[in-house]
Amino acid sequence: MKKIIIIDGGPRRGMNTAQMLQHFAEGAQSVSDDVEVKTVRLYDMDFKGCMSCMVCKIKGKASNICKFKDALTPVLEEIAQADGLVLGSPIYFGDVTGKMRIFLERLAFPWLSYNDYSMTAPKPMPVVLMETMNGTPDRNNSQGYGSMEYCIARALGEPEHLIAYNTYQVKDYSRFELAGFSEEAKRQYRDAHWQEDLQKAFDAGRRMAEKILG
Numbered sequence: 001m002k003k004i005i006i007i008d009g010g011p012r013r014g015m016n017t018a019q020m021l022q023h024f025a026e027g028a029q030s031v032s033d034d035v036e037v038k039t040v041r042l043y044d045m046d047f048k049g050c051m052s053c054m055v056c057k058i059k060g061k062a063s064n065i066c067k068f069k070d071a072l073t074p075v076l077e078e079i080a081q082a083d084g085l086v087l088g089s090p091i092y093f094g095d096v097t098g099k100m101r102i103f104l105e106r107l108a109f110p111w112l113s114y115n116d117y118s119m120t121a122p123k124p125m126p127v128v129l130m131e132t133m134n135g136t137p138d139r140n141n142s143q144g145y146g147s148m149e150y151c152i153a154r155a156l157g158e159p160e161h162l163i164a165y166n167t168y169q170v171k172d173y174s175r176f177e178l179a180g181f182s183e184e185a186k187r188q189y190r191d192a193h194w195q196e197d198l199q200k201a202f203d204a205g206r207r208m209a210e211k212i213l214g
């Protein structure tokens, strides 16, 4: 049995990020019953970012899995054993959400050696970095996973990107102070692209499952 872990770094159930991740999961599961997909919703969990305790760097006992104990501990241990990893986040102020960022601190700081600046994960694996945002391909402020992408690429392997642009932020624009957006333009974009974005997520799930099954 192979295992893919999906980390949902968005707060909203059933909205854009969650739907993209759900389609990824369905794509992976459509390949074989030998692929287990587990989704972890970070906003349902109470955990801290890196506490700078430096326990992962103690001489003779250095660890590439975070040693700070809280609700994130079993998730980090599970990722270390997994065969594929998917990270998904809405873009907030040009970055992934704060919750995704503190998760990544805990994931990546133990990979970093301050002896030789190498980055070593417990095991390399295929990674997909997924983002959803208001921005469009031509006009967006997203730095995506930013400096964390460099750590992920070095420790786990070059990630694949999956991006859903110009998402519907609310179901009914008439109820909110959102005059900066044209609902008509949003609807047209969604009608032209959303199903295709979900299909891309499904296909990416299939590809990851096929890859890890060899």
Ligand SMILES: Cc1cc2nc3c(=O)[nH]c(=O)nc-3n(C[C@H](O)[C@H](O)[C@H](O)COP(=O)(O)O)c2cc1C
Pocket (backbone or CB within 6 Å): 010, 011, 012, 015, 016, 017, 018, 090, 091, 092, 093, 094, 095, 132, 133, 134, 135, 140, 141, 142, 167, 168, 169
């Ligand atoms: C606090 C906040 C900040 C946001 N900042 C940006 C931004 O900087 N750029 C952008 O393109 N979209 C931004 N958005 C829009 C979301 O990224 C977009 O609606 C996303 O698809 C929401 O994902 P969800 O439906 O899974 O919650 C922001 C939304 C919120 C709530």
